[in-house]
Amino acid sequence: MKKYLILVALLAIVACKNKSEKDPNGKLKVVTTTTMITDMVQNIGGDVVEIQGLMGSGVDPHLYKxxxxDVSKLFNADLVIYGGLHLEGKLVEIFEKMESRGKKTIAVADAIDTSELIGSEYFASNYDPHIWFNIGFWKKITQYTTEKLKEQDPENADLFDKNSAAYIQKLEALEKEIKQIIETLPPEKRILVTAHDAFNYFGxxxxxxxxxxxxxxxATEAGxxxxxxxxxxxIDKKIKAIFVETSVPRRTIEALQSSVKSKGHDVxxxxxxxxxxxxxKGTxxxxxxGMFLFNVNTIxxxxK
Structure with missing residues (x-):
């Protein structure tokens, strides 16, 4: 109840704060949610944007409260950039209230046409929100975010364009490299079993x-x-390995491994x-x- 009252009080003041009002140091203040978005915005904004990421390494955005x-950071930001598609399910109400009171928020998922998204009954948006696992999508999201930053800070538009172009070039090189790595794995062995369904766009x-x-x-439990x-x-597919995830407890996959072993097989x-x-951070x-390349090499x- 206390947190709710604080949230209401802060959001009530939001309308009184001028949109796009820069920090005294001249930098646009941006708050991001997931680490993927934080990294992207840092690549685009460079030293002229002050970025605060809400979530750190190993944090599950589905369950994050x-x-x-955090509410104070969101209130003091000039721009809030989040994933969308109910990825940050427990923050949706906050974003909606901020937007209704004139606070500028951006969902990067808006960069992707819904015809390209994977349907999902688990989310209120009815779409799978793990869109960062398609590098082509991430390039579109980078371009979309760049335009939104330029709208908020036109003085640095040229720098944003330059940084964005350099980052997209790196993404294109990444895509080429991972495709070469994947080609070394026979098609019949390309079956990825993980703790939760985060990799459908990758697949x-x-x-x-x-x-x-x-x-x-x-938020859904495996029975x-x-x-x-x-x-x-x-067992039927003779799969050699299954994978845990850094943001999901190991016990789910360990239980699966034990089940396979109990049937006389090994994985x-x-x-x-x-x-x-x-x-x-810093790795x-x-x-x-680096994350994408690590995942592909590990898989x-x-x-093999």
């Missing part, structure tokens, strides 16, 4: 059959029947994949490009 400090884009133990949202059915699938845990968050996996090496 805003603290009083569609790069030729993998993807099966998650939990649903697309980690005994789910474990039994998936263990039979692993390895092939490694830990980054799904809903990047790695630690290679703490960047979108291909384990399934």
């Amino acid at each position: 805003a603290s009083e400090g 569609n884009a790069y030729g993998f059959e993807v099966v998650g133990l939990q649903g697309i949202s980690t 005994v029947q789910d474990v039994q059915e998936l263990s039979n699938f692993i 390895a845990i092939g490694g830990s994949l980054y799904s809903d968050a990047l790695g630690n 290679v996996e703490g960047t979108y490009i 291909v090496n384990a399934l």
